[in-house]
Amino acid sequence: MSTFAPEVVEAILRHMNGNHSDDNLLIARAFVDPAATAATMTGLDGDAGVWNVTVGERTTAASVTWPAGAITERAEVRREIVALYDEACAVLGVEPRPH
Numbered sequence: 001m002s003t004f005a006p007e008v009v010e011a012i013l014r015h016m017n018g019n020h021s022d023d024n025l026l027i028a029r030a031f032v033d034p035a036a037t038a039a040t041m042t043g044l045d046g047d048a049g050v051w052n053v054t055v056g057e058r059t060t061a062a063s064v065t066w067p068a069g070a071i072t073e074r075a076e077v078r079r080e081i082v083a084l085y086d087e088a089c090a091v092l093g094v095e096p097r098p099h
Helices: 006-019 021-031 074-092
Strands: 038-044 048-055 058-065
Touching: 006 021, 006 038, 006 074, 021 038, 021 048, 021 058, 021 074, 048 074
Parallel strands: none
Antiparallel strands: 038 048, 048 058
């Protein structure tokens, strides 16, 4: 498992939760539970992203592996999150927005 520097993780989480909360929910619905009503990205490492996913009254942490496998570079995080978003749209039948 590759670990990114804490400041890198914080910046990515701030960006995902501040600018892409709808994308977080799409990823949670596609890969964790279609009944999810909320999702917040809470962590990531070289193997996966981690989201707190709310279904009903319960919130649980869920890990979603990167589509291309393990990553080691910060630039790869964006590529993998975009790939998760695109796959989530395909699974859910949602038209993805341009990147």
